[in-house]
Amino acid sequence: MALAKFTTDGILDAAAEEVRNHGSAVRIASIAARVGAPTGSIYHRFGSREELLVHLWLRSVRRFHEVYLAAGRSEDPEKALLGMAESVVTFTRDHPQDAASMALFRQKRLVENTPDSCREAVAHINDEIHERLSELAQLRYGRVTEKRRQLVRIAAADGPYGFVRPYLWDTVPEWLPAVVVASSTAVLALGD
Amino acid sequence: MALAKFTTDGILDAAAEEVRNHGSAVRIASIAARVGAPTGSIYHRFGSREELLVHLWLRSVRRFHEVYLAAGRSEDPEKALLGMAESVVTFTRDHPQDAASMALFRQKRLVENTPDSCREAVAHINDEIHERLSELAQLRYGRVTEKRRQLVRIAAADGPYGFVRPYLWDTVPEWLPAVVVASSTAVLALGD
DNA sequence: AAACATCTAGAATCTATGCTCTAGATTATT
């Protein structure tokens, strides 16, 4: 068997860099140029452009989830949720390529139009997160209602993401984590 | 002179509807189909696809600014800022097509790569808003620092936009305005 | 070293869409 000159991860790294610069308008030719490969070699690893991008997205989301779940392990549910909120910002600051890659798709839409080979992975990628957020909602509020469930999601995920989004293609200001924590604290309090 | 069968606004309406459904992947052919025109008629009005989209963006932004500035006319600066924050959500709820169209571009990037015919309009479209926000920062805090200026922008604009963004392609929940007001109140308090 | 599997190469093809072009229709003006 021949030795792989261009690895899957190497190609994804190049793709991430291109996504950081050109967003969803990445071109296969640019990715190929960046790794020093002809386009054919890209297609040897990935069935299509779409498949490549979905794999990139999956890899970045997994990397993020690791950090995100770690931040949510505190005993105190409020602290855990605020830690998760804050980690959204710090991850974006520390891993701008992954953050940009994650912005390529939103899971809900992706499940519907993804290459078959990725569908399962995409469908379940958020399961563990949802589970942990449910637990924390339970711990934080005692009785969980639909509104409280959504407040938790907004405080720990959607809100923080909204705050960093403007900085995805730029530098994250150092005071942003404090803003996110203040905001999420206020949002969680709406459930009391 | 011939009577225009397809008006500029009519074409933009169709484009907005298409943007709401397909985002920035709008195709000229779809817009044409929606107004019942051949593509040639579209190009009779707009020099290029880009120009059409920029005009659409400008129209939506202007519509939004009307509502946004009206919400910010209160004497009490805190009330004015929170009113503006809230109006971001209510406008999105009430005018989903315009909201989706506004998401096509971000001004900063657009100024750099816009057709010449639109550059001036794009460059100055936010001037009035920035002026009002400066005034309100002054009234709210007394002494204005860089951080306070940014807190105001985040509380009245970026933050609220982040909260509604997930609902741009969906329905805005009725409790979202309350979330935004709570969050923005907390953000503004960081400047005290 | 022969046979095999895998990977690289990059030119050639395919496709989707933006855009152009010219003929003719429509309405205002005189």
Place this chain on the structure above:
DNA sequence: AATAATCTAGAGCATAGATTCTAGATGTTT
């Protein structure tokens, strides 16, 4: 009614970029 200006029509062109194809290189196994 004649003229002129503007607009519609939609087939066809142009281009960017994704994808395919096949020859050959490279390393692996026996």
